[in-house]
Amino acid sequence: MSESFDPARWRPAAFLPEQDARDPALIFAIAVLCFLACLTALGVIAGDRAAHGWAGQLTGEATVIVRARGGETPDAAAARAAETLAGVKGVSEARALEKEKAYDLIRPWLGDVSDLEDLPVPRLVAVSLDRKQPATAAGLRQALKAQGLDAVVDDHQIWIKDIRQAAGVVRWTGAALFLLIALAAAAVVAFATRAGLAARRDVVEVLHLTGAEDGQIANLFELRFARIAAISGAFGATAAALAGGLLRLVGGGQGITPALPIAWLDLLAVLPCPLLAAIVAAVAARLTARRLIQDL
Amino acid sequence: MRYGRGPDVLSDISLSLPRGSFHFITGPSGAGKSSLLKLIYLAARPSAGTVRLFGEDVAGMTARDLPRARRRIGVVFQDLLLLDHLSAFDNAALPLRIAGHKPSEYRGDVAELLTWVGLGGRMHARPPTLAGGEKQRLAIARAVVNRPEILLADEPTGNVDHEMALRIYRLFVELNRLGTTVIIATHDQDLVARSARPVLHLDKGRLKPLPPQGPTT
Ligand SMILES: Nc1ncnc2c1ncn2[C@@H]1O[C@H](COP(=O)(O)OP(=O)(O)O)[C@@H](O)[C@H]1O
Numbered sequence: 001m002s003e004s005f006d007p008a009r010w011r012p013a014a015f016l017p018e019q020d021a022r023d024p025a026l027i028f029a030i031a032v033l034c035f036l037a038c039l040t041a042l043g044v045i046a047g048d049r050a051a052h053g054w055a056g057q058l059t060g061e062a063t064v065i066v067r068a069r070g071g072e073t074p075d076a077a078a079a080r081a082a083e084t085l086a087g088v089k090g091v092s093e094a095r096a097l098e099k100e101k102a103y104d105l106i107r108p109w110l111g112d113v114s115d116l117e118d119l120p121v122p123r124l125v126a127v128s129l130d131r132k133q134p135a136t137a138a139g140l141r142q143a144l145k146a147q148g149l150d151a152v153v154d155d156h157q158i159w160i161k162d163i164r165q166a167a168g169v170v171r172w173t174g175a176a177l178f179l180l181i182a183l184a185a186a187a188v189v190a191f192a193t194r195a196g197l198a199a200r201r202d203v204v205e206v207l208h209l210t211g212a213e214d215g216q217i218a219n220l221f222e223l224r225f226a227r228i229a230a231i232s233g234a235f236g237a238t239a240a241a242l243a244g245g246l247l248r249l250v251g252g253g254q255g256i257t258p259a260l261p262i263a264w265l266d267l268l269a270v271l272p273c274p275l276l277a278a279i280v281a282a283v284a285a286r287l288t289a290r291r292l293i294q295d296l
Numbered sequence: 297m298r299y300g301r302g303p304d305v306l307s308d309i310s311l312s313l314p315r316g317s318f319h320f321i322t323g324p325s326g327a328g329k330s331s332l333l334k335l336i337y338l339a340a341r342p343s344a345g346t347v348r349l350f351g352e353d354v355a356g357m358t359a360r361d362l363p364r365a366r367r368r369i370g371v372v373f374q375d376l377l378l379l380d381h382l383s384a385f386d387n388a389a390l391p392l393r394i395a396g397h398k399p400s401e402y403r404g405d406v407a408e409l410l411t412w413v414g415l416g417g418r419m420h421a422r423p424p425t426l427a428g429g430e431k432q433r434l435a436i437a438r439a440v441v442n443r444p445e446i447l448l449a450d451e452p453t454g455n456v457d458h459e460m461a462l463r464i465y466r467l468f469v470e471l472n473r474l475g476t477t478v479i480i481a482t483h484d485q486d487l488v489a490r491s492a493r494p495v496l497h498l499d500k501g502r503l504k505p506l507p508p509q510g511p512t513t
Pocket residue numbers: 299302305323324325326327328329330331332
């Protein structure tokens with residue numbers, strides 16, 4: 001205890017005891033919340049990408065069902081429809097499918113009928129649309145009608161709408177979860193601030209009586225909890241990135257399943273976590289500390 | 297004044313301490329010496345009556361005014377209120393840090409002051425490892441480090457030997473000579489007698505001025 005003390009090398013110590021900043025329970029709780037928030041973010045990103053992929057595939061194509069009319073054979077009608085459609089602006093390719101394809105589609109209902117040739121089975125024309133300026137279903141319908149073809153155009157809009165809707169639900173659910181987790185983190189920090197103030201009432205009293213402003217004291221708690229949250233956030237984010245990476249590896253090139261494709265780049269989404277956690281904690285600690293100090 | 301819903305611990309007190317004066321407050325334990333000091337260092341408010349500090353009614357002070365007034369007052373608390381997790385040096389430097397001074401401005405002064413009160417070799421020590429008298433001297437160093445306009449000391453010589461008590465007293469006299477208003481609550485009759493300073497004698501919460509210099513009401 002008698003080693004010399006050099007005032008020139010003295011650095012001001014923290015007003016609040018350092019050991020309070022190493023509360024493992026608090027660090028664990030915030031880290032878990034950050035982990036969950038990061039997983040939510042990764043889930044939303046992957047879900048969004050999946051929805052985009054599906055919607056993109058569906059937007060690029062349309063299916064036209066052609067029924068023969070008058071004396072025309074189904075094959076001839078299909079061929080004429082394909083030709084007509086190929087000429088429409090916004091269509092990059094139109095191809096009449098072989099009749100077997102059409103049979104395959106109806107076989108589940110009719111059973112293995114040997115003499116399908118006799119049935120007036122409608123034919124299908126697969127249409128690939130121009131990606132940039134896709135033709136509308138109405139445009140296709142009009143062109144077919146002009147040629148006197150009896151046809152039904154399905155541009156998959158109904159599916160696309162469903163997918164968009166599902167993607168929207170995923171996004172909003174994700175946002176709500178995220179908000180909920182942030183609020184939970186804020187509540188945890190508010191609780192910890194209250195406990196910290198109660199445990200260090202003596203320190204707060206001395207600072208007060210020595211002329212510290214409420215804001216100065218609140219600052220101590222704000223900085224302390226921002227730092228704890230940043231560290232906890234780094235733990236949680238790292239864990240979430242590891243979990244995401246694991247899913248990616250297990251799922252192979254396409255992610256866990258093509259349904260939830262996680263890209264390596266997506267893992268970067270966890271990076272802002274420590275900062276966000278610190279901001280949430282700082283605000284929560286500041287508000288709590290200010291209110292409690294005022295009541296002292 | 298009173299604590300909570302308790303009885304009045306001070307009543308009928310009317311006094312005015314001019315700037316630059318030096319007073320002792322004496323009286324038996326429980327007479328209200330500490331309570332009177334609390335009114336002055338703004339740790340308590342009177343339940344009736346007014347307290348004026350630096351020419352300003354304390355009741356009119358806002359939450360912003362209080363810290364500014366407190367920074368002009370140095371206090372040696374009866375129970376010292378040292379921060380156990382900080383070194384003696386950090387404890388002594390506390391008022392300067394709170395007032396927003398830079399370490400480079402006050403490092404030397406703090407070291408000098410600690411040496412002067414006999415803690416030169418204990419600057420890194422934490423209060424729990426200090427002896428009673430050392431703690432008391434540290435609390436005194438903290439109270440005077442910011443050159444306060446008013447110095448309030450509540451039993452500042454309770455735990456130190458006679459020689460150190462005189463030394464501390466001389467420090468207070470020196471500060472007073474430089475313009476600080478000094479008020480010392482004490483039991484130390486010897487010190488009071490030797491100093492020939494005005495005495496405010498409290499008994500059961502009432503003021504009974506005693507010689508040598510009579511009341512300064
Ligand atoms: N924090 C407190 N809460 C309630 N009563 C108190 C408190 N502090 C002091 N008292 C009471 O106020 C009276 C005066 O105490 P105090 O001012 O400490 O006297 P002194 O310093 O002269 O010994 C005593 O009766 C004491 O019991």
